[in-house]
Amino acid sequence: MARCRIMKTMIKRVITCFICAFLACIVICTGALGTVDKSAEDMLFHHAGSIDTRIKIIKIDDRTMNQMGDFSTWNRDVYADLVEKLCVSDDIRPAVIGFDILFSNQKDAASDTRFADACAKYDNVVTGLGYVFTKAVTSDENGNLLVNGMAVLEKVVPYEALEEATEGGFVNALMDEDDGIIRSSLLYFDEADGTRVKSFSSAIYAKYMEVTGQEAVYPTTKSSITFRYSGNPEEYENISLVDVLNGTVPAEAFDGCIVLVGAYARGMMDAYFVPVDRSAQMFGVEIHANTIQALLDGNMLRNIPRVLDGLLAAIIVIALVLICEKLSVVKVVVVCISTAVGKLLLQLGLFYLGYMCNVLVVPLMALFIGIYYIGVHYYKANATKRSIEKAFSKYVAPQVVEEIAQNGTYELKLGGEKRDVAVLFVDIRGFTPLSESLEPEQVVDILNGYLALTTESIFRHGGTLDKFIGDATMAVFNAPFDTEDYIYKAILTAWDIVRGGDRIEKEYLERYGKSVGFGVGINCGPGVVGNIGCDFRMDYTVIGDTVNTAARLEANAPKGTVYISEYVYEQVKERIIVDEVGEIPLKGKSKGVFVYSVTGVKGYKSPEEE
Secondary structure (H helix, E strand, O other): OHHHHHHHHHHHHHHHHHHHHHHHHHHHHHOOOHHHHHHHHHHHHOOOOOOOOOEEEEEEOHHHHHHHOOHHHOOOHHHHHHHHHHOOOOOOOOOEEEEOOOOOOOOOHHHHHHHHHHHHHHOOEEEEEEEEEEEEEEEOOOOOEEEEEEEEEEEEOOOHHHHHHOEEEEOOOEOOOOOOOOOEEEOEEEOOOOOEEEEHHHHHHHHHHHHOOOOOOOOOOOOEEEEOOOOOOOOOOEEEHHHHHOOOOOHHHHOOOEEEEEEOOHHHOOEEEEOOEEEEEEEHHHHHHHHHHHHHHOOEEEEOOHHHHHHHHHHHHHHHHHHHOOOOHHHHHHHHHHHHHHHHHHHHHHHHOOEEOOOOHHHHHHHHHHHHHHHHHHHHHHHHHHHHHHHHHOOEOHHHHHHHHHHOOOOOOEEEEEEEEEEEEEEEOOHHHHHHOOOHHHHHHHHHHHHHHHHHHHHHOOOEEEEEEOOEEEEEEOOOOOOOOHHHHHHHHHHHHHHHHHHHHHHHHHHHOOOOOEEEEEEEEEEEEEEEEEOOEEEEEEEOHHHHHHHHHHHHOOOOEEEEEHHHHHHHHHHEEEEEEEEEOOOOOOOOEEEEEEEEEOOOOOOOOO
């Protein structure tokens, strides 16, 4: 039996571990949480760091356009003036000037030429180009059909003179397909003819490293990177274009820097949501600034392989299940919260080392496991409670069972407590010769009638039916819980039994021609109350000298008589009528006990007398 129980427990643990680990692995490996997990990662981990002061933004903002008119009306002299204002000499000039603007068509020939000539003269300008992508069905080398989401529908490049005078990079933003947040950036794009074109940020980074005599090092051979943002919206140093053109901000402020020129007005429709601040959009030129700094600082993020991530989650979940199996509710809550917080702290450390993994699976599984084991604990508690109610309902009054059910403080276990109780014994007088002269069925009928009377009387007054001992009944009052006026209630129980005995004596005399009567003994005092026995078989009872004396009083009580000890009498003497029996010797006691016989209860009528 024990081995079977252990096997069932082990099987249950294995199944629970397997289900939890399987769920964790499947959710991670399939990316089922998708946008929700990414949003959690943004909120918990994506926070701006320190911006690089080498990167400065010259902004085309509302103030500039209020003074110079809408930027779409400008000719290229504005940009030529800007390049010439910034590049004062070989000693005072930006390392790179990047225009996050599409100069796709010619406007005024003279100004177009002047701008292209200025860029060619200083050879430190990167201009933007753009792709218009569409979806197209293509086939791979094996002839399998594929859907290409980045098929080029159109390529928008600077006008010819400018394209020849500058380096170019495409300015397309790489928005997440699920929620439109920009977390990644393309480094290059391979066109259909095999030409590799750098992104705007990548081209500026490469140009800066070339000008400063350093080697451009890319973190991956893949075409895209996921990076950490260093600046919040509008956090990079930004200066209005008009302030540079009118000399308010001198060229020396930009010496040796990466200067980005781009839209900084909401109406120019070049703003996007980013992970560092989901409440405000970031201008495209600022996203380029963050990407360039990420390349300079090596601030990249790499995904831990999903299989490894799932395996780690499965190990944590299995350990959590095995630990929580044996813990209390409070400890389960503490362990599950600690696991969730610990996993998040681990991920925070990995994030700052440049690694990403699933954020929510382990915390959610910890929540699930916590709820599961809390539910298990409450189920077991209710099962124990029902077991106790079922056990006590067999030998205590219904109101006592109800009290146990409500306060839930009683624990069904071996052990006891010392408390003051009243103990009642009742026995059928002459039952042995009676049973010998009747048929078995008749004996059982008499015994059942007698036991029903005693049980009903005990329960009516809140007593606990301790046990049946052959044809005798034992009851205790004031256990397992305190009972008000318990000694008096024991007297009332005894009185109901002897008066009910008169009725059933008449019934059985008429039915079987046999007389049945009861003798009752009551004593009160200290006793040890509790469950006596062993783990697989226990009995709720009272032991002690108080019990022995009550049993001896019952053994001496004649038919239809209630004997009580002197101590019982002293507690209730104002409410009962008695005859003095006197001191009588009791078996097993060296000194006699003064006994009273109850002949009435003042102001009380038993159900038989009403």
